[in-house]
Amino acid sequence: KQEVTQIPAALSVPEGENLVLNCSFTDSAIYNLQWFRQDPGKGLTSLLLIQSSQREQTSGRLNASLDKSSGRSTLYIAASQPGDSATYLCAVEEAGGTSYGKLTFGQGTILTVHP
């Protein structure tokens, strides 16, 4: 059974710092990995989608890498801002057969960026 772990569970930093959020998964047979952002009491906003054949994706100040063989992904946030404060979720979709459409989520990293 796929398990997804995110470290750290919570992170509090001053504005301007560069951050790394970590995600690990137990079964490397994945179809893709997606990073989401969730603001308190709200739904999920997709940040970056990495297909299994890709090594990284970038969007603005965000960069996500994927090392499928070791079961790891990192989300790098450059020059953090208070508006980046949210919970960041990592989710993997397993490859093959009946696994399509099933995302397994980590518990998230709660990020707080202080002005």
Next chain:
Amino acid sequence: ETGVTQTPRHLVMGMTNKKSLKCEQHLGHNAMYWYKQSAKKPLELMFVYNFKEQTENNSVPSRFSPECPNSSHLFLHLHTLQPEDSALYLCASSQDGGGHYGYTFGSGTRLTVV
């Protein structure tokens, strides 16, 4: 707005009530999903619909009954719920039955069962 709209945003219901959650997308997606997010637990997949056909029921109790009349609309009918069913219920859609192009989530319905 992400293109996936959920109503209502908040719902309080008694254990003997019957209510329905609605999800609507006009992204041209063919697959829709219900997820449950309980406090201090990861999101859990409940149901998957692909081209209006249910392809997954993740061992969800029968007090939750999904309905997908067309590829743009998804409902979750609720009856005789328990307080532990209180959670954020999220709807998502994708272009195909998998996530090759990623998933789009709605803002969720916050359900409280009293």
